[in-house]
Amino acid sequence: MGPLQIKDILQTAPDNQSVVVKGWVRTKRESKNAIFIALNDGSTIHNIQAVAEPGQFSAELLLTVTTGACLKITGQLIASQGSGQTVEVKISDIEVYGTADPEQYPLQPKKHSLEFLREIAHLRPRTNTFGAILRIRHALAFAVHQYFNEKGFFYLHTPVITASDAEGAGEMFRVTTLDLNNLPRTDDGAINFKEDFFGREANLTVSGQLEGELGxxxxxxxxxxxxxxxxxxxxxTRHLAEFWMIEPEMAFFELKDNMDLAEDFVKKVITYALVNCKDDLSFLQNRLAEEEKNKPQNERSLPLLEKLAFVVDNPFERLTYTEAIDILLKSKPHKEGKFQFPVGWGIDLSSEHERYLVEKHFKKPVILTNYPREIKSFYMKLDDDGKTVRAMDVLFPGIGEIIGGSQREENYDKLLGRVKEIGIDPENLWWYLETRKFGTAPHSGFGLGFERLVQFVTGMGNIRDVIPFPRYPKSAEF
Structure with missing residues (x-):
């Protein structure tokens, strides 16, 4: 089972019992009466203090006990004599697993910028900030699986390599085994993908939705x-080249069912983090408050825990896109020309419009429905008016859209017509279309970018700071 983790030791009643603590040195300080070593193993944001007497260990050994070094400490668990912790370890033995030259180790006990920490992503999980983020990320991922399992969903592994473009965006990473210095060509000079590994063009997926519908x-x-x-x-600060998506798909769900599920889902997973990540969230809230001290009062965001409660405690307001446009057209910022982007029926709402609805007008999360068909994807079910589709977007404070979904078009002829209308070759989606020919049924689903959720829950300003090793243009270092 291995040694006890520091989070467990910190919650153990002290009785001079023998304990073994393993972790990395955060700080070491020496006084004439004692040597104090703060150790952390990543299991909690809190360090455990280990105390030795002066002269108990050789000077040579103590020189290797520096910030970043990895130690095994054996000792007795006793009540702490100082403030800030209830227990500490009275050291009887120190074993140095790995040293960290203080002249070279970049994480010294001082504040580092997030930009600098991105350059050392292999070490940044050892900081308080990124340790907290990664623990919260884990808790949210666990809550996602727990939620869907309890609701009777099955976890479907959809392909990472695909020949389809679910969004129709065309911005995909190509997968190939062709020799780029000696590409096979057809008679007309085009690249002959029939010679490639899959016998056709293949890409990394932009979404698991289409295959999810099949399941x-x-x-x-x-x-x-x-x-x-x-x-x-x-x-x-909102985009990554590689990110994780949560995409449920449900047969027999119509638009209202889809909205109900989306609202319940995000409330439950955020509540799980609030209950199970209290110390990490409190730390990140204090960090955010410190960052915003120099901002004008009207530019400061809600305190982190208050923002999360804002989502969990309020019923989501539901209205149509058309109703939202009417509200925006009548709004003070629109009338005074303070919106950066214009407002009018048919526009793709910008973040400032979405945030106005959430933060100023309704003062609660919002679900917008029934968007113009021209600004939404081909697979969304057409409304009876022929102008709008049964789309839904969930809007949160601070970031705007966090979930996008819809009732899917289950009518074969309507879906085929839409596919042709936007210029997709039906042959490339024959398998998707065929599900509408064999036992079609009403069905719905939505997508939630996991990093967007983690960013919201942690309060981080840049999405590159909520994934262990971010991928973005000109960066794939780690």
């Missing part, structure tokens, strides 16, 4: 949770 047409309720890829040349 729902047999298992009724499935979800995917896996990596997806977008080859957008984007350097914003």
């Amino acid at each position: 729902a047409m047999a298992l009724s309720k499935i979800y995917t949770f896996g990596p997806t890829f977008r080859a957008e040349n984007s350097n914003t």
